[in-house]
Amino acid sequence: MGRKTPLFALHQELNARIVDFGGWDMPVQYGSQIGEHHAVRRAAGVFDVSHMCVVDLKGRRVRALLGELLANDVARLKTPGKALYSCMLNERGGVIDDLIVYFLTESFCRAVVNAGTRDTDLAWIRRHAAAFDVEVTERADLAMLAIQGPEARARAVQLLAAGDREAALALGVFVGRELGGWFVARTGYTGEDGFEIMMPAADAIAAWRRLNSLGVASCGLGARDTLRLEAGMNLYGHDMDESTDPLESGLAWTVALEPRTRAFVGRAALEAISMRGPARKLVGLLLEDRGVLRSHQKVLVPGVGEGEITSGTFSPTLGRSIALARVPAATAQRVQVDIRGKLLNAKVVKPPFVRFGKSLVT
Amino acid sequence: MSNVPADLKYTKSHEWVRTLKDGTVEVGITDHAQHALGDLVFVEVPEAGRAVKADEACAVVESVKAASDVYAPLAGEITAGNPKLSDAPETVNSDPYGEGWLMRMRPAAGAIAAAGLLSAADYSQVLAAEGG
Structure with a gap:
């Protein structure tokens, strides 16, 4: 149980x-x-x-703690109550978790982290919080x-x-x-x-x-x-995890490399990857043939290489199948997906697929 | 409680079998199976002429959640796949024992007897044992 x-x-x-x-x-x-x-x-x-984990962070140096822990920059949060979406990275730039943090006061922030990573996250946050004298409370x-x-x-x-x-x-x-x-x-x-x-x-x-x-x-x-x-939103453990970085997970927009003086965990690794250019990228796929895209199906990119579906489903709004897939960076517009040995055609699109009830892809 | 019509035969893997007047059989998935799968969004049926062994995977039903194989309840040759399901896979949810049939087969000689199909009462016991 x-x-x-x-x-x-x-x-x-x-x-x-x-x-x-x-x-x-x-x-x-x-x-x-x-x-x-x-x-x-x-x-x-x-x-x-309610399975998600609410963590209250209290202490005078809470901003400094989050500045070190998060790839996105909490300095962007200026008004009380404003939230920020961010990845929390390991030293290699791999994603420990994605989370939302609310800035409530200069000495109180509230984070919401994933259920499946709760124990890892709490241990990681506590380990860093000690040096900043920030109190970490799980709000079970x-x-x-x-x-x-x-x-x-x-x-x-x-x-x-x-x-x-x-x-x-x-x-x-x-x-x-x-x-x-x-x-x-x-x-x-x-x-x-x-x-x-x-x-x-x-x-x-x-x-x-x-x-x-x-x-x-x-x-x-x-x-x-x-x-x-x-909505084109990533799911932790499927679309990214500790073995993938935000730049190859469609999450570059959540990484704040400026200001360059902010030393967050994973920064050095991301700078190196950013310099040489990520080898892979996360894209949206729209299946043109009949069938259903599922995670772990192989994606064939003619003349370029192979990738893999990280999340796939039937889209009830579009009436066809959609997916997120990690593919070689050079992937253009057309790919094929291996579904039970058959190669089906899919189009590369930029997520989101649907927003506010409306289809954004054709 | 799921619906288990008395006039059909069943398999432990939740297919049903109806013997038609011309000696061929019609095959589908049970009410229990469609309910467990949830809303079906894609069905792949075998093509006419294909020879199948008993328990061979020969159709695929996909719900929003997952893809599942459907097994041939007996050995024989496929005579038809239900052509309506490519446009209306949800028919399997709404009418699993009727319009939602998956395929028709001509049984190989002796295949019906060899298949060890379950009566409605026996299949109901299988469901009860599964907690369904």
């Missing part, structure tokens, strides 16, 4: 199919996975993301709900006290704040607008039921995966 979130009993009551995800017993779907996917693209859905007492979709914010604010709704609706993209004892952030992993709300575990079941009554569909990790892939 795996670990359980505060919502586990409710998932069972809702007849969710439960699967192991990074050591957690999580709902993969409640009914139709495609139905849940469309609910988020067209209206609103709620996901239990919190549940986290992601409410996503074009109607998500309007419906989710009904959970808040009347006086807090306006403030929640006024939150800018990638900004969070404390409202009535909950931390409400305008973030997500679906390519739609919405909130992620951290709340005391004891509040979670009632909040979920209320969302259902407001027409917000219960959605599982299955739909979360097809939504994030359509």
